[in-house]
Amino acid sequence: MRLTIDVNHRLLVATYSGEINDDEILSLASLARSHPDFNPGFSILWDFSGVTAGAVSTSAMEELSRRESILSPASLHVILAPQDHIFGIFRMGQVLAEHTKPNVVVVRTAAEAHRCLARARKNRLA
Numbered sequence: 797m798r799l800t801i802d803v804n805h806r807l808l809v810a811t812y813s814g815e816i817n818d819d820e821i822l823s824l825a826s827l828a829r830s831h832p833d834f835n836p837g838f839s840i841l842w843d844f845s846g847v848t849a850g851a852v853s854t855s856a857m858e859e860l861s862r863r864e865s866i867l868s869p870a871s872l873h874v875i876l877a878p879q880d881h882i883f884g885i886f887r888m889g890q891v892l893a894e895h896t897k898p899n900v901v902v903v904r905t906a907a908e909a910h911r912c913l914a915r916a917r918k919n920r921l922a
Contacts, residue, residue: 797810797811797812797816797820797823797824797827798810798811798813799811799824799827799828799831801828801831801833801834801835801838803833803835805913805917806835806837806838806839806917807838807839807840807841807913808828808834808838808839808840808841808867809840809841809843810824810828810840810841810842810843811843811846812842812843812844812846812847813846813847813848814846814847814848814849814850815847815848815849815850816844816847816849816850816851816852817850817851817852818852818853818855818856821852821856821860822856822859822860824842825863825866828840828866829866836866836867836868836871837867837868837870837871838867838871839867839871839872839873839874839913839916840867840871840872840873840874841874841875841876841909841913842873842874842875842876842877842886843876843906843909844875844876844877844878844879844882845876845878845906847879847882851881851882851885852882852885852886854885854888857885857886857888857889857892858892860889860893861889861892861893861896861897862892862893862896863896864896865896865897867897869898869899870899871899872899872901872912872913872916873897873899873900873901874901874903874909874912874913875890875900875901875902875903876903876904876905876906876908876909877902877903877904878904878905883902883904886902887902890902
């Protein structure tokens, strides 16, 4: 997993590739908080488009969903998951996390992800 922070677009980008596992998913919060450009008012894009193997367990998704977000309640969490199994587990997580992370969107394509993030940026400027 690679984490980048785009200060100009107020966006954290977590890019996953190759084989994923529960630890990579669950460690994102501590990695993000330790980044010098971290800002809890930013939104986040979880990009799973490069994942070729592995899975996220139901128990890891339940744990992630119970955790309070490190981001503001108004922050958008966009999950780009073109693979069926990743899309499905994060849709389950979206339902479970409606109280801890109210602004979660799970999408299949990069175009959908960018449209969601563009709307969020536009709404912040309005």
